[in-house]
Structures are given as C-alpha cells and as structure tokens.
Amino acid sequence: MRIKLLYHTDLDVLKGVLFQKNIPFDPEAVLDHVVYMFEIEDCSRVTTHQLVRHRAVSYDQESQRFSAATREGVVTPPSIQSNETAFRAYDDTLKAIYMTYEKMVAAGVPKEDARYILPSAIKTKLVMTLSARSLMHLVWQRTALQAQWEIRELATTMHKLAQEATPELWARIIER
Amino acid sequence: MRRCYSTRAIEDIESELELKGPEYWKYLLSKALQDKSLDVLEHFVLTLILEETEEADVCVLTMNFPYLRATHLSGNDWLLTLNARTLVELWRDPRGMSAAKMIVSELDSKNTCPIFNEVAFGVKINAN
Numbered sequence: 001m002r003i004k005l006l007y008h009t010d011l012d013v014l015k016g017v018l019f020q021k022n023i024p025f026d027p028e029a030v031l032d033h034v035v036y037m038f039e040i041e042d043c044s045r046v047t048t049h050q051l052v053r054h055r056a057v058s059y060d061q062e063s064q065r066f067s068a069a070t071r072e073g074v075v076t077p078p079s080i081q082s083n084e085t086a087f088r089a090y091d092d093t094l095k096a097i098y099m100t101y102e103k104m105v106a107a108g109v110p111k112e113d114a115r116y117i118l119p120s121a122i123k124t125k126l127v128m129t130l131s132a133r134s135l136m137h138l139v140w141q142r143t144a145l146q147a148q149w150e151i152r153e154l155a156t157t158m159h160k161l162a163q164e165a166t167p168e169l170w171a172r173i174i175e176r
Numbered sequence: 177m178r179r180c181y182s183t184r185a186i187e188d189i190e191s192e193l194e195l196k197g198p199e200y201w202k203y204l205l206s207k208a209l210q211d212k213s214l215d216v217l218e219h220f221v222l223t224l225i226l227e228e229t230e231e232a233d234v235c236v237l238t239m240n241f242p243y244l245r246a247t248h249l250s251g252n253d254w255l256l257t258l259n260a261r262t263l264v265e266l267w268r269d270p271r272g273m274s275a276a277k278m279i280v281s282e283l284d285s286k287n288t289c290p291i292f293n294e295v296a297f298g299v300k301i302n303a304n
Contacts, residue, residue: 004186009223017225023249032245033257035221039186056243058218058259067183125183129219129259131245 001075001153005161006127007037011168027169031133034169036162038128040154044075046120047150050142056134061126065112069101073123075150094119132169135162198291205295209264217260218243220289224279226254233275240271260289264296 011034015025052059074094080086097117104114130138135158141147142155163170182189193201208216226234226246234246234254244258244266258266263279266272280297283289293299 006186009221014223018249021225021249021253029247030255032247033223033255035257037219041185058215060216060219062183125186127186127219129221131257 001043001150001157002039002041003154003157003161004039004041005036005165006039007035007129008162008165009034009036011166025168031136031169032131034132034166035129036132036135036158036165038158038161039125040128041125042073042075042123043154044121044150045124046075047148047154048124048126049120050148050151051126051128051138051154054130054134054138057128057130057138059126059128062124064115064118064122065110067111069098069111069115069118069122074119074121075123076121078149094121132162132166135159201291202295205292209296214261214264217264220260220292221257222260222263222279222283223255223257224282225249226256228252229254236271237266237275240269241266260292260296267297 014030014033018025048061076087076090080090097119101114101117104117105111139155139159139162142151143159144152147155159170208214229252231248231252234256237244238246241258241262243262244256246257247255249255258279263276266276267280276297280293280299284293284299290299
C-alpha cells in the first residue's frame with residue numbers, strides 16, 4: 001500500500017491571518033478548517049468499504065466499470081500468506097475467478113458486469129479529502145487494536161503524515 | 177482530477193494535466209459541471225475570513241449548506257471553510273447567491289483559481 005499526502009492546509013498562513021485579527025491560534029478551534037488530501041494506492045476494496053463509512057469525507061475511487069482487473073492486483077492478508085493450506089486454496093480460487101473474469105470480458109460482457117465476480121481482495125486507488133476533525137475521528141477508531149490490520153496500517157500512516165505536516169494540531173489533541 | 181477513470185499513479189495524472197495545460201483543465205471542469213459530476217470539485221477547499229457578517233446571515237448558510245463550516249472569531253468576523261462544490265451550490269441557490277458572489281469576487285481579486293472562476297461562474301480571466 002502506498003499513501004501520499006497530496007495537500008494540506010498551511011497552518012502558518014492560517015495563523016498569520018488570525019494574528020492580524022489579534023486572535024490567538026487555538027488548534028481545537030480550527031479542526032474544521034484544516035484539510036488533508038491523501039492519495040492511497042494498492043489497498044484492498046475490503047479496506048475501502050470500511051473507509052467510506054467515515055462520511056464527512058470526499059472520495060474519488062478508481063472505477064471497476066472502466067479499468068480492467070488483473071490477477072496480480074490483489075491483497076493477501078498475512079494470516080493467509082503464512083498458512084500454506086489456506087494460501088493454496090486462496091490462490092487457486094483467485095486464479096479461477098480471474099480466468100472467468102477474462103473469459104467473460106473476451107466474450108463481450110462489459111467490464112462493469114464482469115466485475116460482479118471479482119473478490120474484495122482486489123487492489124484499488126483513491127483520493128480522499130477530509131478535515132482534521134474527521135481525520136482525528138478516523139485515526140481514533142481505526143488505529144484501535146480491534147481495527148483490522150490493513151485499515152489500521154492505513155490510519156497509522158495517515159496519522160503520521162498529518163502529524164509531520166501539521167505537528168501543532170496533532171501534538172496538542174491526539175496524543176493519548 | 178478524476179481518479180475513478182484512471183488506473184495510473186497520481187504522479188502520471190498530474191504530469192498529464194500539466195502537459196495538456198489550461199485548455200484541457202477548462203474542458204474537464206466544464207464537463208464536470210455539465211454532467212453534474214460535482215464530486216470532483218470537493219477536493220478543492222477554500223478557507224476565508226468573513227468580515228462584518230451578522231450571525232443570522234452565517235446561520236442561513238450553515239443551516240442550508242451542511243458542508244460549509246463556520247467558526248466565530250470575534251465581533252462579526254468568521255472563519256469560513258467550504259469546498260468548490262459547495263461554492264457552486266451556493267451560486268445556484270438564492271439563499272447562497274450573495275455569499276457566493278462575494279466569495280467569487282474575492283477569489284477573482286486575488287487571482288485565485290481563475291480557470292475555475294471562468295468556467296463555473298463566467299468570470300473573465302484577467303489578461304494581466
């Protein structure tokens with residue numbers, strides 16, 4: 001999985017404007033006004049199904065209606081990867097699924113219909129934009145030990161990138 | 177940017193946009209507005225100071241446009257954040273039209289996102 005912070009609100013500019021108005025910078029007061037835009041590549045659709053439950057966020061995700069699926073483009077959970085019997089069954093099933101998908105596309109079935117057979121393990125790409133408040137909520141929920149490994153990895157990296165970009169905001173609020 | 181139509185890395189999409197230039201950006205924005213695919217505009221977020229504005233007027237905006245965020249600063253000054261989709265929706269709605277005109281005029285005076293202003297609101301791009 002690759003996660004890139006494409007854009008974030010410049011806190012120095014925001015602080016400068018508030019300073020001109022003689023208003024002290026209060027990180028908690030600007031949580032709705034600081035935004036982050038992330039590009040996420042090669043995470044599974046299992047994870048993006050969980051991600052889109054966070055509602056006050058703008059998403060733009062690669063469409064399976066237009067892009068062809070490939071056999072290589074799947075995520076394998078460590079619990080399957082490390083279990084020889086499970087991995088063999090997983091791999092065999094994926095091969096059969098992709099063979100069927102390709103057969104259907106070759107037979108003239110539109111990709112948007114052939115995709116009904118594709119697994120949730122398929123890799124996807126998306127751009128998401130959200131406020132610091134929404135990101136904090138996401139980080140709180142999805143870095144918890146109960147969260148699944150892949151979205152926890154995603155949330156942990158997003159937290160790290162946001163903290164590096166806007167340390168003041170995260171140092172005062174999210175440290176716990 | 178339209179991530180859903182492309183399987184390529186974000187850097188490739190950005191390079192293509194740079195290479196094809198402003199006419200292509202205008203085409204993409206016009207198409208998004210024409211097709212009412214306004215979700216792509218949500219990734220462009222604006223933060224402004226709204227001065228000398230009564231609380232009642234700010235409430236009209238926040239009550240009717242849920243994705244617009246306003247925080248009271250002091251007196252009649254507010255910190256306002258909205259994305260480009262919400263700005264288009266303000267522009268198209270009588271309850272938001274005057275605020276939208278004010279915001280677009282401010283963007284125009286600062287020469288911020290001139291192509292978007294031209295395509296979405298008919299603001300002529302300043303040749304200078």
